[in-house]
Amino acid sequence: xxxxxxxxxxxxxxxxxxxxxxxxxxxxxxxxxxxxxxxxxxxxxxxxxxxxxxxxxxxxxxxxxxxxxxxxxxxxxxxxxxxxxxxxxxxxxxxxxxxxxxxxxxxx
Numbered sequence: 001x002x003x004x005x006x007x008x009x010x011x012x013x014x015x016x017x018x019x020x021x022x023x024x025x026x027x028x029x030x031x032x033x034x035x036x037x038x039x040x041x042x043x044x045x046x047x048x049x050x051x052x053x054x055x056x057x058x059x060x061x062x063x064x065x066x067x068x069x070x071x072x073x074x075x076x077x078x079x080x081x082x083x084x085x086x087x088x089x090x091x092x093x094x095x096x097x098x099x100x101x102x103x104x105x106x107x108x
Contacts, residue, residue, distance in 0.1 A: 074080040 075084060
């Protein structure tokens with residue numbers, strides 16, 4: 001049997017190590033563990049993201065005063081008054097446009 005050189009042994013050892021490195025980790029994992037489904041994976045990602053968002057929100061100081069939209073006095077705030085004005089202007093324009101329509105047809 002011919003004797004192998006030191007270099008060829010290292011190459012063979014490197015090839016074996018590379019083969020084991022390329023095998024998926026699933027091969028070495030416990031075979032009794034249930035595989036993770038797509039739904040479970042998505043649920044885990046959502047939980048991780050929600051936790052990160054809570055941490056970021058707790059770290060941030062409120063930069064500007066916010067309007068509490070859940071209270072019963074929304075139309076007393078600036079945003080509520082602006083919403084009422086915009087809706088009122090739209091209704092007024094629709095009434096004006098309908099009464100001053102240039103097209104007079106019998107189907108109307």
